[in-house]
Amino acid sequence: MKSLASGLIRNSIIAAGVVAGLSLSASASFAQTSPFAGFAGNWSGKGTVTLSDGSKENIRCRASYRVNVTGSALKQSLRCASDSYKFDLSSDIVSEGTQITGNWSEASRNLFGSVHGRAGGGEIEVFVEAAGFAANLTLRTRGNRQSVWITSKGEIRNVSITMARS
Numbered sequence: 001m002k003s004l005a006s007g008l009i010r011n012s013i014i015a016a017g018v019v020a021g022l023s024l025s026a027s028a029s030f031a032q033t034s035p036f037a038g039f040a041g042n043w044s045g046k047g048t049v050t051l052s053d054g055s056k057e058n059i060r061c062r063a064s065y066r067v068n069v070t071g072s073a074l075k076q077s078l079r080c081a082s083d084s085y086k087f088d089l090s091s092d093i094v095s096e097g098t099q100i101t102g103n104w105s106e107a108s109r110n111l112f113g114s115v116h117g118r119a120g121g122g123e124i125e126v127f128v129e130a131a132g133f134a135a136n137l138t139l140r141t142r143g144n145r146q147s148v149w150i151t152s153k154g155e156i157r158n159v160s161i162t163m164a165r166s
Helices: 002-033
Strands: 041-051 056-067 073-081 086-096 099-106 111-120 123-130 133-142 145-152 156-165
Touching (some): 086 123, 099 123
Antiparallel strands (some): 056 073, 099 111, 133 145, 145 156
C-alpha cells in the first residue's frame, strides 16, 4: 500500500511538472507573438520636451504598461513633469495582428482622441489625433530600456524620453 501511495505521489509530481513546463512554453510563445511583448511593467526615466516657442525643458517621466492575458490589449499611462510643465497621457489599445487601434487622453489639458498604427518587435508607432491636435508617437523597447518620441505641431513640438524598467 505504501508503494502504491508513493507511486501516485511521484506520478502527480511528474504530471504537475509537465503541466508547468507546457504553461511556461505557452507563456514564452505568447511573449514572442504579442505585438506588446516587452512593454509590460513600470518604467521611469528622463528626457526633454521642446515647446512651440522653441524653449526646451528637462522632464522626469514614469510609465506603466499593462498587457491583457491574451497579449492583444495594452493599457498605458505616461506621466512627465519638469519644473514648469507636465503632461499625463493614458491610452487603451487593442491589436489585430500588428495593426493597433484605440483611444487616448491627456488629463491636464482635457484632450482625448483616437490612436491607430502598428506594433511589433518591441516597437509601437502610432498617430494620435483629437479635435485640434495630432501627433506621432513612437515607443521602442529593448530589454530593460525604452525610448519614447512624440512629435506634433501643437504646444508640444518634440518629446524625447529614455526610461528603464523599475
